[in-house]
Amino acid sequence: KVLGLRETTLDDDSKGIHDWRTYSMPGDSLNIPGRLVEPLNPEVGPSTVKPFYLFQTPFLIAQASLLIQRMATADLKVLPKLKWTLEFPYHEQWGKAVFLAQTEVQGEELTEVDASSCSLCVPAVPIDPSPPRILEHMGADILLDSKVDRSTEPCGMCGLPAQQCRYVVVKERGSKASNHVDWKRTVGCARPVNFSCKRALEYSDSSPCTNVPLVCPLCTTDDPAVWRYNLRNHLEQKHSTEAVIRYASLWTLSEDEVAGMKRIWRDRRRSKATYTKKAPVLLTVSDAHRSIAPLHRYARSPFPVFR
Ligand SMILES: [Zn+2]
Ligand SMILES: [Zn+2]
Ligand SMILES: [Zn+2]
Structure with a gap:
């Protein structure tokens, strides 16, 4: 089951220590290999009706960075992909995306052909695999x-x-x-x-x-x-x-x-043409919430939090 992340209000954390909280995001459960899961032991929010967890920004950045450093290029293929929605990638209340995990390596290795999309089309177009x-x-x-x-x-x-x-x-x-x-x-x-x-x-x-x-x-x-x-x-x-x-x-x-x-x-x-109209092509990422880690190969993959 995927948990969403959103910024807390004082109702969620009256002391104002935690700035992010979880909520249950609509959508299906996802399967993911156990080696890509990091168990956490977070603070539980005060609500007894709909329980949620509380987090602080530095902790979440560190987790995203830890996860991506542990990954090999082959792992990218088994990661579930989520559609771009209002809930994901996680974002600040007013828009910027947060907790994007990406790698340091850029340039040549990024030109490697991604088998799921066409290398001749700019921007890249996904291809049916048959x-x-x-x-x-x-x-x-x-x-x-x-x-x-x-x-x-x-x-x-x-x-x-x-x-x-x-x-x-x-x-x-x-x-x-x-x-x-x-x-x-x-x-x-x-x-x-x-x-x-x-x-x-x-x-x-x-x-x-x-x-x-x-x-x-x-x-x-x-x-x-x-x-x-x-x-x-x-x-x-x-x-x-x-x-x-x-x-x-x-x-x-x-x-x-x-x-x-x-x-x-x-x-x-x-x-x-209809696709480009609907989806914003560039993700505006909040620099304060970004983890950049040296990965073995190329990757740019926003991380959901799993339970
Ligand atoms: Zn060929
Ligand atoms: Zn010839
Ligand atoms: Zn093409």
Whole structure:
């Protein structure tokens, strides 16, 4: 059960020693690994009807800092995520957020790709984790986002340039030959999600994206695969304009696919616009209530108090 924190009034603590109190926050119970829980022994408030606990700011800051120092990067994945509401992140009566635990480390490590959101979209957009949805999200970015640098041949799964993310696909034998990803030799993908090339290549109205890694007919066997949406560009840059024409059947998309991808792109922009209107993007944090700790890796995670 999650407890909210709010500033006390003199009714809560007549002596005015404690400046924060708990209250029961609406919402579901959360599960969290025991190693991330710090048992506390706080003062109990005077109310007998609805009992609550009393805290002081320095104590809460110290707890947030202690918890985050104890965490490893992998722990961030198991932390429950709470929606941004009027109750959470905790905030002062007049607005500023409090008890934000964050790390000292910034800069390079922050650019590490977060698998749950798209690295090509600014601001980052969360991605549905199923392979067809990832492919079509990244595919729409590669095809239609003018800010994406297509000359880098971005990966259809993670968006990293081909220099960093190298897929190797193996051609299967037989008349209905299809490719599959050779995961042993594929390196650098920030979102190595297994998917079926065969199924992805089959166009359907509900899943129009056919962006899969292909074997370039002109590259050597040591070269990585080329994603279908990048192939035209690849042939033009690495090979020749003549190759672009000769292998047009490999990179040409059907009208239906182009229309489907445009629809995905348009719908996403629409939902993004309503999202930004609703949620404030920046959290105004009260400096007096902040804990900054050196964590092993990047993290920026406000801490709820658990019981
Ligand atoms: Zn994106
Ligand atoms: Zn990748
Ligand atoms: Zn090539």
